[in-house]
Amino acid sequence: MDARTLIDPVDLSQALMRLPSVTPTEAGVMDLAQTTLEALGFRVKRYKFGLVDNLYARIGEARPNFCFAGHLDVVPPGDGWSSDPFAAHIRDGMLYGRGATDMKTAIAAMITATDRFLGGGKPNGSISFLLTCDEEGPAVDGTKRVLEALAAEGEAIDHCLVGEPTSEARVGDVIKNGRRGSLNVVLTMEGKQGHVAYPRRAHNPVTPLVETLAALKARRLDDGAPGFDPSNLEVTSIDVGNPAHNVIPQRATAKLNIRFNTNHTMETLLAWIDATANAAAERAAARYSRTISSQSLAFYTDPGPFTDLIRASVKECFGIEPALATTGGTSDARYLRLYCQVAELGLRNETAHMVDEHCAVEDVRTLARCYEAVLRRYFAS
Numbered sequence: 001m002d003a004r005t006l007i008d009p010v011d012l013s014q015a016l017m018r019l020p021s022v023t024p025t026e027a028g029v030m031d032l033a034q035t036t037l038e039a040l041g042f043r044v045k046r047y048k049f050g051l052v053d054n055l056y057a058r059i060g061e062a063r064p065n066f067c068f069a070g071h072l073d074v075v076p077p078g079d080g081w082s083s084d085p086f087a088a089h090i091r092d093g094m095l096y097g098r099g100a101t102d103m104k105t106a107i108a109a110m111i112t113a114t115d116r117f118l119g120g121g122k123p124n125g126s127i128s129f130l131l132t133c134d135e136e137g138p139a140v141d142g143t144k145r146v147l148e149a150l151a152a153e154g155e156a157i158d159h160c161l162v163g164e165p166t167s168e169a170r171v172g173d174v175i176k177n178g179r180r181g182s183l184n185v186v187l188t189m190e191g192k193q194g195h196v197a198y199p200r201r202a203h204n205p206v207t208p209l210v211e212t213l214a215a216l217k218a219r220r221l222d223d224g225a226p227g228f229d230p231s232n233l234e235v236t237s238i239d240v241g242n243p244a245h246n247v248i249p250q251r252a253t254a255k256l257n258i259r260f261n262t263n264h265t266m267e268t269l270l271a272w273i274d275a276t277a278n279a280a281a282e283r284a285a286a287r288y289s290r291t292i293s294s295q296s297l298a299f300y301t302d303p304g305p306f307t308d309l310i311r312a313s314v315k316e317c318f319g320i321e322p323a324l325a326t327t328g329g330t331s332d333a334r335y336l337r338l339y340c341q342v343a344e345l346g347l348r349n350e351t352a353h354m355v356d357e358h359c360a361v362e363d364v365r366t367l368a369r370c371y372e373a374v375l376r377r378y379f380a381s
Contacts, residue, residue, distance in 0.1 A: 007115045009368040010095065010361055012036065012108035014088035016072065017097040023073040023137035026053040030072065033057075033107070033131055040115055042129070047149055049141035052134040056146060056155075059118070060126030064158035066378050067128040068110040068371070069143065069336060071135030074098045080355045094358045102352040105364045106163025107131065113371035123379045128157065135332050143332040147339055159306055160342040161374060164331045165349035171363045172318035172370065176344035177307050178227050178326035179334060181298035183258045183266055187212065187277055190287040193250040202248040206240060208280035208288070209252045213238070215276050221260065227300055228261035228326050255293075261326075262298050296330040299337035306341050309381060313373035314345070317366055345370070 021027040030053045034044045042057040058065070077085035077098045088097040099105070114127055134142025150157075166176045189209040194202025213235050221231035237255040258269055274290060281288035301307065303324060314322045328349070336342040347367060351357045 007112050009109045009112040009364050012111060013095065013105040013364055016104040016108060017088040017099045018086055020086045021073050021133055022076050024051045024133050026133050030055050030131065030133065033072065036111055037129060040118060047146050049145045052132065052141035054133065054142055054146045055131045056128065056150060058126055058128040060123055062125050063156065065126040065128055065156060066375065067130055067157045067160040069130040069160050069332065070103050070107050070163040071132050071332065072104060072107060073133040073136050075136050075353050078355055082356055090361060093361050095361050095364065096356060096358045098357055100357045100359045101165045101347045101349060103163050103165060103346055105359055106346040106367065109364055109368035110163060110371050112368040113375060116372050117375040125379060127375065132332065139332065144335045147335055151339065157340045160336045160340050161310065162331060162333050162342060162344040163346045164344045165346040165352050166344050167346065167348045170320065171347055171367065172314040172320055172322050174325050175307065175310055175322045176326065176328065177303065177324045178300035179298065179328065179330055180228060180259045180261055180326060181266065182296045182330050183260065183269055184293040185273060186253060186255050186291045186293055188251065188253045188289045189281060190251055194248045196246045196248055199248065203285045204248045205252040205286045206249065208284040208286045209254055211280040212277045213254055216273065222263045225261040225263045227324065231258065231260040231264060233258045260298060262300050266295055297334045299334050300326065301341050301343055305381065307343055309377040310343055310345060310374055313370050313377060316373050317370040
């Protein structure tokens with residue numbers, strides 16, 4: 001019997017989950033993935049940027065190049081687990097442990113699917129894997145840097161499926177064909193400290209800060225975009241740090257987050273914020289400054305042949321009609337979309353990042369069959 005047929009998605013999931021690869025620690029997960037993929041005939045290259053281990057593997061030389069992508073790093077387990085979060089125990093048909101949904105199981109299912117597909121012969125094109133240990137952290141030295149390196153080497157990816165946990169009520173009910181962008185900004189107003197009884201001798205920075213936030217919140221950013229809900233801005237913190245009642249403070253800051261659709265870019269949003277804040281600061285004789293604490297781009301893959309074949313594969317294996325959605329947080333698909341069409345499909349996200357993260361064992365097996373169906377349809381089309 002060919003060794004490829006021996007790969008079991010649950011066994012491989014457990015092996016990956018037992019390696020405590022908390023961002024950015026590799027802890028052996030990339031070594032295991034490399035060994036497994038090389039046994040299938042993949043050419044594997046490791047990329048290390050800073051503290052982050054990454055891997056790119058490919059079998060085949062021709063295009064199209066279909067890529068499975070995802071991350072093998074996990075968030076810290078936290079306290080209160082009913083069992084060792086890195087033991088990968090199975091109880092009552094459920095697999096428990098960090099990475100059970102987000103997303104070591106999906107990578108195991110992808111590798112298993114590829115193993116089964118290759119049992120029928122080499123693809124009419126190429127299959128590749130892009131794996132990182134940096135998605136749950138800053139996401140600076142992971143997928144983004146690998147894609148830049150691959151482009152410099154002349155490597156091209158045509159389509160990509162990311163294994164993020166997209167499903168809601170049941171596995172396969174949601175495919176993400178886009179994500180809103182996210183912009184975290186810290187606004188600072190510098191005034192002049194003084195006595196509240198003599199306001200003319202001071203410049204209160206709270207006044208222009210509040211005026212700025214009120215103006216930003218008053219604007220309706222949009223009414224949505226194709227495939228997207230309306231963009232929204234939320235003020236998440238206002239900080240002055242003033243313990244006294246009779247002192248006008250020197251400084252006031254605020255944090256805000258904007259989740260935006262394809263009607264906007266970070267550049268246009270920042271220009272609007274800056275113009276609003278600078279006008280308020282000028283009226284109050286204050287000084288305005290701004291920093292970006294994090295940012296991610298919006299992306300959208302138009303419904304079409306690529307999303308159709310994923311939906312058909314879900315219908316075949318899970319027996320349901322999946323919806324296309326752009327909700328939820330960010331993922332590394334925001335970097336991949338610069339190079340190829342990309343979509344996301346994975347297990348339920350209900351327990352991701354939670355204590356006692358878990359998934360149904362049977363869902364892992366069915367997800368592997370679904371990924372195999374995706375490969376079958378992709379290379380037949």
